[in-house]
Amino acid sequence: MHFGGIKAIEDLDMRVKENQIMSIIGPNGAGKTTIFNCITGLTRPVKGSIFFSDVNIVNLQPHEIARLGIARTFQNIRLFKEMSVIDNIIVAQHCRTSSGIIDAVLILRKFRREERIIREKAMEYLEFVGLYDFANTMSGSLPYGAQRKLEIARALASEPSLILLDEPTAGMNPQETVQVMELIEKIKKLGKTVLLIEHDMKVVMGISEWIVVMDHGVKIAEGIPEDIKNNKLVIEAYLGKEY
Amino acid sequence: MSLLKPLIISIWFALLFLPFKGLKAALFFLIILLLTLLLFNSLFRYKNIFKDPLQKIFNLFEFNILTPLYESIYLRYVLFAALLVIPFFVKDYVLDVAILSCIYIILALGLNVVVGFAGLLNLGFVAFYAIGAYTYALLNTKLGIGFWSALPFSMLLTTIAGFLLAIPALRLRGDYLAIVTLGFGEIVRLILNNWDTLTKGPNGISGISTPVVFSFTFYKLTHFYYLLLFFVAITIFITKRVHKSRIGRAWIAIREDEIAASTIGINTTMYKLYAFAFGAFWAGLAGSIFAAKMQFVSPESFTFMESVLILCMVILGGSGSISGVIVGAFLLVLLPELLREVQLYRMLALGAGLVILMIFRPRGILGGKSASLRI
Numbered sequence: 367m368h369f370g371g372i373k374a375i376e377d378l379d380m381r382v383k384e385n386q387i388m389s390i391i392g393p394n395g396a397g398k399t400t401i402f403n404c405i406t407g408l409t410r411p412v413k414g415s416i417f418f419s420d421v422n423i424v425n426l427q428p429h430e431i432a433r434l435g436i437a438r439t440f441q442n443i444r445l446f447k448e449m450s451v452i453d454n455i456i457v458a459q460h461c462r463t464s465s466g467i468i469d470a471v472l473i474l475r476k477f478r479r480e481e482r483i484i485r486e487k488a489m490e491y492l493e494f495v496g497l498y499d500f501a502n503t504m505s506g507s508l509p510y511g512a513q514r515k516l517e518i519a520r521a522l523a524s525e526p527s528l529i530l531l532d533e534p535t536a537g538m539n540p541q542e543t544v545q546v547m548e549l550i551e552k553i554k555k556l557g558k559t560v561l562l563i564e565h566d567m568k569v570v571m572g573i574s575e576w577i578v579v580m581d582h583g584v585k586i587a588e589g590i591p592e593d594i595k596n597n598k599l600v601i602e603a604y605l606g607k608e609y
Numbered sequence: 610m611s612l613l614k615p616l617i618i619s620i621w622f623a624l625l626f627l628p629f630k631g632l633k634a635a636l637f638f639l640i641i642l643l644l645t646l647l648l649f650n651s652l653f654r655y656k657n658i659f660k661d662p663l664q665k666i667f668n669l670f671e672f673n674i675l676t677p678l679y680e681s682i683y684l685r686y687v688l689f690a691a692l693l694v695i696p697f698f699v700k701d702y703v704l705d706v707a708i709l710s711c712i713y714i715i716l717a718l719g720l721n722v723v724v725g726f727a728g729l730l731n732l733g734f735v736a737f738y739a740i741g742a743y744t745y746a747l748l749n750t751k752l753g754i755g756f757w758s759a760l761p762f763s764m765l766l767t768t769i770a771g772f773l774l775a776i777p778a779l780r781l782r783g784d785y786l787a788i789v790t791l792g793f794g795e796i797v798r799l800i801l802n803n804w805d806t807l808t809k810g811p812n813g814i815s816g817i818s819t820p821v822v823f824s825f826t827f828y829k830l831t832h833f834y835y836l837l838l839f840f841v842a843i844t845i846f847i848t849k850r851v852h853k854s855r856i857g858r859a860w861i862a863i864r865e866d867e868i869a870a871s872t873i874g875i876n877t878t879m880y881k882l883y884a885f886a887f888g889a890f891w892a893g894l895a896g897s898i899f900a901a902k903m904q905f906v907s908p909e910s911f912t913f914m915e916s917v918l919i920l921c922m923v924i925l926g927g928s929g930s931i932s933g934v935i936v937g938a939f940l941l942v943l944l945p946e947l948l949r950e951v952q953l954y955r956m957l958a959l960g961a962g963l964v965i966l967m968i969f970r971p972r973g974i975l976g977g978k979s980a981s982l983r984i
Contacts, residue, residue: 406872432874446865449858457858461874470854471847477854524873 375400375411375583382528382561387554389562389570391594392580393603398563399441401580402530405561406438407431418528433461437526439517441533441563447506451497451516454505455488458523488523495519495549511542518549528559535566547573571595579603615646618968622961629954692838696831704830708902710942711837712895715844717922717938718931719891722848724920725929726857727884728864730787732916733774733794737767737889739801739911741896746814746906747807756820756901764893771889775882794916802908813907817900833902840898844891849931851887860884861929925966927973936974 375397382388390398403409405416407428415424423431446454463484469477492498495515500508505516514534521529531550535543543566550573553560564570570577570591577594579587581603587594594600623639696704716738723731744763748754754762778789801808808814819827820836827833851857859880862870871877900906918941926937948958966974 408868408872427876428868428871429874429876432872438872440869444866444869446862446869448865449861453858453861457862457870457875458873460855460859460862463855465855467851467854467856470856471850473850480855520873 375404378414378580378583378585380578380585380588382559383576384527384559385554385557386575387550387560387562387573388576388578389564389574390578390580391564391570392586395582396580397583398580399532400583402438402532402561402563405431405530406436429461432524432526435525435527436530437521437524437528438530439514439521439532439534441536443510443513443517445505445513445517445520447504449505450502451505451508452485452488452492452501454516454520455491455523456484458520459484459487460524462525491519491523494522494552496545511538511545514538514546515549518546518553522553522558526558528561529553530561530563532563533565534562535564535569543569612647614968615643615650618646618965619643621964625957625961629957696834701830704834706942706946708830708833708837710939711834711841712899712902713919713922713938713942714841714935715837715891715895715898716919717926717934718844718848719888719895720919721888721923721928721931721934722851722860722891723884723888724923725934726852726860726864727881728860729881729884730783731790731885731888732787732913732920733790733792733797734888734892734919735911735913735916736774736794736797737770737892738896738899738915739797739908740770741767741893742900742906742910743801743808743814743896744893745897745900746817749817749900750814755818756897757822760894760897763897764890767893767896768886768890771886772882774889775885778885779878779881791913791916794913798908798911798913801911808908811908813905813909815905817904817906819901819904827901837898840894844894845931845935848891852931856880856883864929921963925963925973927975930973930975933973933975940974 392398404411407426411424415422418434418436463480465477465480492501495518497512497516535546547569550560574591577591578585579594579600586603587597587600619639619642622642623635626638627635720734723729741763744766745759748759748762774793778786781789802811859875862875863877863880867877922937922941923934927933944959
């Protein structure tokens with residue numbers, strides 16, 4: 367997997383290795399979320415190309431990209447608030463199911479089987495992120511930390527091979543943050559690739575295998591966590607303020 | 610808050626009353642209304658105290674007070690049986706109102722797909738109703754095609770019309786979408802009004818024949834009543850099935866958050882198209898039945914006010930909730946009829962009723978869970 371130069375952000379060339387946890391860090395306005403938006407097709411880069419397992423996805427619609435196997439979460443949580451927790455997961459399996467209107471109206475065997483399977487799978491995903499007990503709660507009334515976890519579960523439910531997490535620990539207490547870190551490690555163990563935007567340096571340094579540092583839309587450094595910690599440019603641009 | 614809200618409400622309604630009955634009556638009305646509201650308020654506060662003993666009594670009958678009445682299965686059977694025998698006991702006038710309610714229930718359920726499920730505001734829904742009615746009217750009077758053979762055609766045509774409207778409209782959102790759909794509704798009405806050679810313009814088309822089943826012609830109101838009961842049942846069943854399926858869930862996801870919906874693999878454009886077309890499909894059915902029942906159609910029946918009325922039914926009953934929409938449609942047909950006695954104050958009372966309802970149940974009568982309409 368590799369991304370060619372996205373001109374809108376300015377010459378960016380980055381690669382995400384399969385089954386790796388990779389972080390993008392950088393000060394606010396560095397263009398991190400824009401990268402996510404380009405990858406998921408929500409914004410279209412002016413120039414350049416993005417390859418996902420050898421397919422150029424730059425001109426595809428968001429739903430086509432999701433079908434290929436990229437899922438994401440959002441910085442400002444975007445759950446389906448008036449749907450129950452389990453329905454949030456069930457609807458996310460949309461592109462992996464196929465019953466049409468006729469199946470549903472006539473309650474054909476195919477429809478019933480598919481409904482049963484996606485319900486069971488949804489419960490599995492809820493168990494995976496630790497929200498099993500909340501299955502029938504309205505997702506809008508969940509506590510903040512649980513909403514973040516539910517969004518991750520929803521992203522997983524569309525069966526992606528690459529999952530993009532946009533600040534998954536923002537606004538969480540230290541205990542919840544540790545839970546999310548464990549969760550990300552577990553996602554990796556499922557054989558999925560994780561691309562992460564994060565501001566919490568403990569999380570970034572703790573779980574990333576590769577880090578890309580952005581500043582003003584330009585990549586200023588990349589490497590393993592130890593190298594990034596000692597990189598002079600990075601410290602100047604970003605880490606210097608916090609470390 | 611406990612005093613302020615009832616006070617504002619009663620002053621508001623007293624002011625409404627003022628031009629009709631003078632100052633004295635208005636003041637009297639104000640005091641009465643205020644007292645009633647305060648009484649209700651205090652009753653509401655003590656509701657929880659009564660709940661437990663009541664539940665104990667109901668437990669004897671295995672009846673859970675916490676599940677709303679309309680969800681209990683017994684009520685449904687009783688209601689269905691009552692609906693089946695109604696024609697044997699009532700006057701033609703009541704049947705007429707029931708038939709009208711049924712037509713509006715089908716329409717409101719259709720609009721509910723667009724507004725309640727997919728969250729797209731459609732102010733020109735009556736256009737599809739009109740297309741359905743005129744298609745059957747023209748097929749019947751010009752080509753002599755019967756109701757049952759014409760019905761699929763007219764439903765197909767309205768569905769296609771739904772698609773055609775949706776294609777340009779779906780580039781827009783919220784207010785802009787509402788304006789475009791409003792325009793579409795007016796265009797259809799004006800075409801029907803002015804295309805004299807085909808639609809006979811404002812004179813309308815008369816002499817439309819009624820449905821025939823195995824050489825049995827529908828001529829009495831009772832026949833139409835059962836026909837409509839049948840179609841309403843089908844509409845409820847199918848919309849419910851679709852609502853609970855993959856398609857319905859996709860619609861609700863789009864209503865809740867379009868961007869998130871697209872990133873989990875829902876083709877938002879296609880599903881919005883489906884919503885418009887599926888909603889129009891039911892309007893086509895309602896239109897054909899309307900034409901067959903009235904045996905006459907004219908552009909007058911398909912004004913903008915009609916669209917607003919159907920939208921009111923959906924929002925009043927609880928946008929997105931199927932049983933809510935049915936109640937809403939029924940009430941909005943029934944209320945004006947009940948208020949016929951007080952001719953002069955009919956619209957006033959109706960408006961006041963709507964305002965009260967929106968104050969106390971802003972999400973509609975039965976719309977507890979589902980989302981309200983977001984523009």
